[in-house]
Amino acid sequence: MLQGTGSDVGKSLLVAGLCRWLTRQGLTVRPFKPQNMSNNAAVTVEGGEIGRAQALQARACGAPPSIHMNPVLLKPQTDVGSQVVVQGQVWGNAGARDYARLKPDLMPAVLDSAARLRAAADVVVVEGAGSASEVNLRAGDIANMGFALETGAPVVLVADIDRGGVIASLVGTWALLPPAERALLRGYVINKFRGDPSLFDPAVAMIADRTDGLPCLGVVPWFHRARDLPAEDAVALESPAAARPDGLSRAPLKVGVPRLSRIANFDDMDPLAAEPDVALSFIQPGQPLPGDLDLVVLPGSKATLADLAFFRAQGWDVDLLAHWRRGGAVLGICAGYQMLGRVVADPDGIEGPPGAAEGLGLLDVETVIGPTKTLRDGPLGYEMHMGVTSGPDAGRPWPGALAALEGLAAKGAARADGRVLGCYLHALLHRDATRAALLAGLRPGREVGPAFEARVEAALDALADHVTAHVDPLAVLGLDG
Structure with a gap:
């Protein structure tokens, strides 16, 4: 021991x-x-x-x-x-x-x-x-x-x-x-x-x-290669913003992740950090979402309503809306997906005091958190959430090459413009084909990055x-x- x-x-x-x-x-x-x-x-x-x-x-x-x-x-x-x-x-x-x-x-x-x-x-x-x-x-x-x-x-x-x-x-x-x-x-x-x-x-x-x-x-x-392995504690996210990748012929794709107070399963972002043409930054509380981001990823959280209030307290809701209006893309994973909808309700107080709140409104869905926890693994990733999400945007096919991934739409939602996506699948980006398709939507014709799972091994x-x-x-x- x-x-x-x-x-x-x-x-x-x-x-x-x-x-x-x-x-x-x-x-x-x-x-x-x-x-x-x-x-x-x-x-x-x-x-x-x-x-x-x-x-x-x-x-x-x-x-x-x-x-x-x-x-x-x-x-x-x-x-x-x-x-x-x-x-x-x-x-x-x-x-x-x-x-x-x-x-x-x-x-x-x-x-x-x-x-x-x-x-x-x-x-x-x-x-x-x-x-x-x-x-x-x-x-x-x-x-x-x-x-x-x-x-x-x-x-x-x-x-x-x-x-x-x-x-x-x-x-x-x-x-x-x-x-x-x-x-x-x-x-x-x-x-x-x-x-x-x-x-x-x-x-x-x-x-x-x-x-x-x-x-x-x-x-x-x-051990310098520890960065290639998933970190367990959120203290690992307290480092400064990622530096621009070296050796690129053009500017990197910029991805920002708001550092929620109860952030969960943040290793979902590890494959993005490993991409040579991606500059990944965890945006710390008190800092605005940068205006030049290509993609904002809303991560998982252990307390959706509490972190939705935390998100608004940082002014990130205003920044996110401005990002989308500029043509930027948004991806929500698990609790981040729930926050992107119109309403999040926790009537039984499963994750905190009972209540409901208006969501960020970029997806036409609503979520009710209940006592049953979904734990399920599959070919596109794994689910680990308490809540059911439904609405007109739920089940809509994702844009571009992502539409060809069977079963993906059933696990999430997409805005009609194709620039706001949400899903319950953790480790979605660990799949090389999924990650390549997502990033190709941001930059058509980009070269496919390294095989992530082989890197971990x-x-x-x-x-x-x-x-x-x-x-x-x-x-x-x-x-x-």
């Missing part, structure tokens, strides 16, 4: 790299994360949902994603409350204090899922959540040391040197753990190192002196090589004894 000394230390990618390396050795490998908190999710073979990171780790293992790889998924809807998904299905909503009381009741489901994976695999690589040292949340813990104690899983700490304070984070974590939990520790890995790793050598002895000899199992340099192989070049995978996984 890999546990972090903090959040976002790179546990997910280390697990994916180890999973891919072990799979290449001919072993049956499965990833496992007892509890995850993310609005980036994936549909499983059972028709449930798990965190996007575990779906990527499953891919690294050459296995389909399963609900048992992430039995508890928390999807934040407000600053203090989340939708709780247990073994792939929505259990309900819980505030932070309510969930703290609920955690012990979820341990049987966590242990059941873990046992199922262990029975079917040679190796299960477990990822903790957040920080192992959050002792204020230790009561009823199912995500870190609580799970490790229940299963006897050996634990390797992962520390991020890029953020600074790595010695303090390791020694402090050790100091806060009681003896029974310290006994599970096999060592630690330093992640995201930049520069000469020999500079860290004196720190190894210092840490050992303060942790009863806890060994360093490796120092992993920064190559990055996973490179990740496995990168990780195992700097740590002994057998030692990290406790297989050397």
Whole structure:
């Protein structure tokens, strides 16, 4: 089990790299994360949902994603409350204090899922959540040391040197753990190192002196190809606007994505970022939508009505209308599709307080959010939404080459002018033919870009090589004894 000394230390990618390396050795490998908190999710073979990171780790293992790889998924809807998904299905909503009381009741489901994976695999690589040292949340813990104690899983700490304070984070974590939990520790890995790793050598002895000899199992340099793999946390979207692609004979296609407060499944945009002639920007709150965009993509959200109000509060509704009037194109995905309609209603308060609001009005459809969650995978992408959308624009064929994609119109809507499109299909743009057809509508005659899925596979192989070049995978996984 890999546990972090903090959040976002790179546990997910280390697990994916180890999973891919072990799979290449001919072993049956499965990833496992007892509890995850993310609005980036994936549909499983059972028709449930798990965190996007575990779906990527499953891919690294050459296995389909399963609900048992992430039995508890928390999807934040407000600053203090989340939708709780247990073994792939929505259990309900819980505030932070309510969930703290609920955690012990979820341990049987966590242990059941873990046992199922262990029975079917040679190796299960477990990822903790957040920080192992959050002792204020230790009561009823199912995500870190609580799970490790229940299963006897050996634990390797992962520390991020890029953020600074790595010695303090390791020694402090050790100091806060009681003896029974310290006994599970096999060592630690330093992640995201930049520069000469020999500079860290004196720190190894210092840490050992303060942790009863806890060994360093490796120092992993920064992995630059991480950008080719889907990110799980929205913190990855807080970077500045994308720079203009190099080496182009003409200006790039400019695509803007408003950074919603409850943005979900934002890895839908990864294939656009990979296109050499596309400049993709996530527009941060407080910034206007640039006036020179070719395409605006409204992404998914875990709270449609709340993010519709957030969208208007930024003045983006005015910017979007001006963009469309200038001849710009608009694509809405899932909640973004719902927002583009005339009305969004949540009469039962599924995603927040009950209510309804006028939509952005660029599609002649309306949406009613209800208690039934649609979870469905298919050849054009996957659906993951609570709501039914209908109206005159629903089912209208999409323009140009997109019209030839069978079943696409049934999953969304199109304005009569062909410049405003909406659909419920996540990962739609991961399909090379779909992405090429969409971009050709913006720039006829453009060359087809790289194959996106092949790029992800190559990055996973490179990740496995990168990780195992700097740590002994057998030692990290406790297989050397």
